[in-house]
Amino acid sequence: MxxxxxxxxxxxxxxxxxxxxxxxxxxxxxxxxxxxxxxxxxTEATLPGSEPMVLGVFGKENAPHALIRLPNGKVTEVQVGSRIGAQQVIAVAADAIVLSNSKRLRMPG
Incomplete structure (x- = not known):
């Protein structure tokens, strides 16, 4: 003891x-x-305040994740299938994500 x-x-x-x-x-x-x-x-860049912005992409090639800054300033992690508002994430690339409305959100700079 x-x-x-x-x-x-x-x-x-x-x-x-x-x-x-x-x-x-x-x-x-x-x-x-x-x-x-x-x-x-x-990297210096202007931060858009009215739409989500990709801060970075990480993870495995077959299961990438992205950090997203939302218009309200909150930072969240997304992957294929996640939702950002009414849109669904359909792809995560090395420098961007693609939403179900075909909009591509890129990293600044």
């Missing part, structure tokens, strides 16, 4: 930064992202 438990020593506050710096020379302090990485990973 366990009657006592030892408490581990606390990690130093700089532990995470030191660990990252040892594995990635581009990381100088917690939260820093190199400018080149930011440029590659960031």
């Amino acid at each position: 366990l009657t006592r438990s030892l408490r581990p020593k606390a990690r130093p506050e700089t532990f995470v930064v030191q660990a990252k710096a040892k594995t990635d020379p581009a990381v100088t302090s917690e939260g820093d992202t190199p400018a080149k990485v930011q440029d590659i990973a960031t």
Whole structure:
């Protein structure tokens, strides 16, 4: 029967930064992202407020899912067969989804 438990020593506050710096020379302090990485990973686009927008597509090739931002700002996950309002999702492509009214919603940018 366990009657006592030892408490581990606390990690130093700089532990995470030191660990990252040892594995990635581009990381100088917690939260820093190199400018080149930011440029590659960031796409600027105007967000349409009146219709759903595809934020991203993920999952297996034979069962893709998409993240959709609805006009009310809510983000939801859809797949083939899901409904967005009165329309049904009939296809999920690498950069878009197709709805049952033949409308294609694409990722911005």
